[in-house]
Amino acid sequence: MPVKSLDDLKRIKEEALAKRQIRNASARAHLTVAMGTCGIAAGARDTMKAILDAIEKDQITGVLVTQTGCIGLCEYEPIVDVQLGETKVTYGKVTPERARAIVTEHVVGGKIIHEWVITR
Amino acid sequence: MFRELALHILDLVENSLQAGATLVTLEIIEDEAADRLTISVSDNGHGMDEKTAQQITDPFFTTRSTRRVGLGIPFLKQATELCNGSLTIDSTLGQGTTITATFQHSHLNRMPLGDMVNTVLGLVVGYPHVNFVYRHSAGDRRFEFDTRPIKRELGAVPLSEPTVIEYLRREISDSLAQIYNKL
Numbered sequence: 001m002p003v004k005s006l007d008d009l010k011r012i013k014e015e016a017l018a019k020r021q022i023r024n025a026s027a028r029a030h031l032t033v034a035m036g037t038c039g040i041a042a043g044a045r046d047t048m049k050a051i052l053d054a055i056e057k058d059q060i061t062g063v064l065v066t067q068t069g070c071i072g073l074c075e076y077e078p079i080v081d082v083q084l085g086e087t088k089v090t091y092g093k094v095t096p097e098r099a100r101a102i103v104t105e106h107v108v109g110g111k112i113i114h115e116w117v118i119t120r
Numbered sequence: 121m122f123r124e125l126a127l128h129i130l131d132l133v134e135n136s137l138q139a140g141a142t143l144v145t146l147e148i149i150e151d152e153a154a155d156r157l158t159i160s161v162s163d164n165g166h167g168m169d170e171k172t173a174q175q176i177t178d179p180f181f182t183t184r185s186t187r188r189v190g191l192g193i194p195f196l197k198q199a200t201e202l203c204n205g206s207l208t209i210d211s212t213l214g215q216g217t218t219i220t221a222t223f224q225h226s227h228l229n230r231m232p233l234g235d236m237v238n239t240v241l242g243l244v245v246g247y248p249h250v251n252f253v254y255r256h257s258a259g260d261r262r263f264e265f266d267t268r269p270i271k272r273e274l275g276a277v278p279l280s281e282p283t284v285i286e287y288l289r290r291e292i293s294d295s296l297a298q299i300y301n302k303l
Contacts, residue, residue, distance in 0.1 A: 009270060009273045009287060012274075012287050016277045017276070017277060033242075033246065035130065035134050036134065037134075040127050040130055040131050045238065046238075048238070049241075052241065052242065052280075052285050056282045056285045058282075061281055063280055065246065066245075066248065067134075067243070067246030
């Protein structure tokens with residue numbers, strides 16, 4: 001890896017740490033995208049992309065985004081779990097458009113989009 | 121089933137992660153002189169015994185209990201065979217697995233590689249406790265993307281911070297553009 005690139009990383013790290021100190025009090029969200037064969041076939045890779053794009057574009061800090069395997073609800077894929085504070089909800093058929101709306105309205109705005117929630 | 125090889129690659133890596141891998145190495149070799157495309161995914165997961173390794177190309181074999189079919193590897197095997205290639209599985213119980221898929225590079229039926237940037241980015245951010253090495257060569261140009269030095273440098277800063285996502289995306293896409301001579 002070129003030195004310039006690692007220098008960039010040092011700067012990114014320092015800036016991120018400084019920002020996190022200021023926002024440490026804000027609620028932390030955790031999004032999980034199901035990425036089993038069923039999820040991938042239904043478009044979960046592009047759902048993941050839409051979530052990361054939204055975080056990058058709107059500079060949303062303090063959000064953890066992870067992937068997991070098949071959770072056995074293949075017919076509702078792509079599936080995204082959102083944990084915000086104590087509440088966890090599962091969204092089904094999360095297209096990239098829905099993913100963007102979930103980031104803006106639920107993760108940032110704190111408002112669950114009930115229409116897309118699936119109950120297990 | 122998939123329209124991009126990148127989605128097959130993602131599926132293979134997901135298998136590695138379900139097998140408990142902490143290090144996954146993805147290698148793509150585009151050798152146009154030999155008219156060959158080789159994709160391999162190696163992991164240090166729990167591996168398979170010989171019998172299981174033989175069964176995983178059967179669509180009606182799966183280790184999961186949530187559904188009764190496993191279509192990822194059978195479809196990839198079929199895709200390689202439609203392009204004068206093959207799929208090989210090399211696995212040792214307790215040590216890990218390497219799956220290699222080869223294709224005739226110029227074959228009309230060969231799927232495009234597809235969106236490697238977002239496939240690798242999603243994996244790297246999505247599995248923060250796993251390390252990834254992504255090597256890709258096209259002719260005599262090659263690059264290696266390794267998450268280990270990046271994570272050492274970042275320390276406690278999460279990979280899903282917006283500036284880190286931006287950095288990772290740029291690293292991967294610039295490296296790819298360089299081997300394709302687009303920079």
